[in-house]
Amino acid sequence: MQAPKYFLAILLSFTFLMGCKNDDDSPKIKFSAEQLKMVYGDSQKSWRVTAHYDNYAYTQFSAFNDCYKDDIYTFKAETEEVEVTLGSLGCYWASPDEQVATVSYFYVEDEGRFYLEHGRGEGSGVHFASKFFILELEEISETRLLFAAGEKGRYSKALILETVN
Template identity: 40%
Template sequence: MNNFKLLILSLFILIITVSCSSDDDDASQELYSSEDLTILHNNSSKAWKLEAYYIDYNSKQKSEQNDCLVDDIYTFKQDGIIEVATGLENCYYGDNEIAEAEYSFYEDEGRLYITIIRGEVTEDLVKSTSFTLQLIELTENRMVFASGDKDNYKISLIFITE
């Protein structure tokens, strides 16, 4: 009888061990260190041009706002601040457009996020859009921020160096 209980207990432990997830998604995502951040800001500041704004990265479906955003320049600084120089084409009507951005690095997790706010200020109304995306790719000349899970990224921004 003890052998039977031991067998059942062993099977139970085996089933629990095999069925538990080891966060495969986290293991497949790139993790970053503080040294990687030098690619972002070049130890001072570094300008990046927005190459594309996708609402579905996997199908390469661009956002309706792609054209008004791709002429913007984003200057990443060491302190998490991003200066946004908007281009000639506004996303909103008129010249009352605002654009702000910042990045946050969580060294313990190895994750970096960008938050972007775009809006329009009129006499009595403020309209804005904001989103936060995770860095999923970083090289000397290209970086990609996206939302969603690996193989199913949705909103995505692709930056290239000037």
């Protein structure tokens, strides 16, 4: 008659373990609102694009790396807008007639996720070309930001920004 007591002890232990709440079920905040002040400071902060990757994991620069890496992005705290000062190089034509970049950001507070929406276009004569992408903030420090797409360690498209001195 020892078997039923042994079975009952195992059943109770299993029930107890299954009933315990797993802390991993709660969403983890990636970046707090306080941490994000490193991006835009008290009101605004400027960053220079230093690299544009098509495949960050394999250190493969984008064909647009040269035209991006001299751009300045000024993040504004109140408006979620990014003022873009484009560098001298065009992305599609050596001397475009017109260049425009529209960049904004948004923060999903309950997940702590910070996204960059990026659109860029330029025209030459009757021709116009553009590019649009969304990247997520993956790494943050006082002097460097990494926005990327993909899984950690296997990022594909990425932008690296460093503070303007």
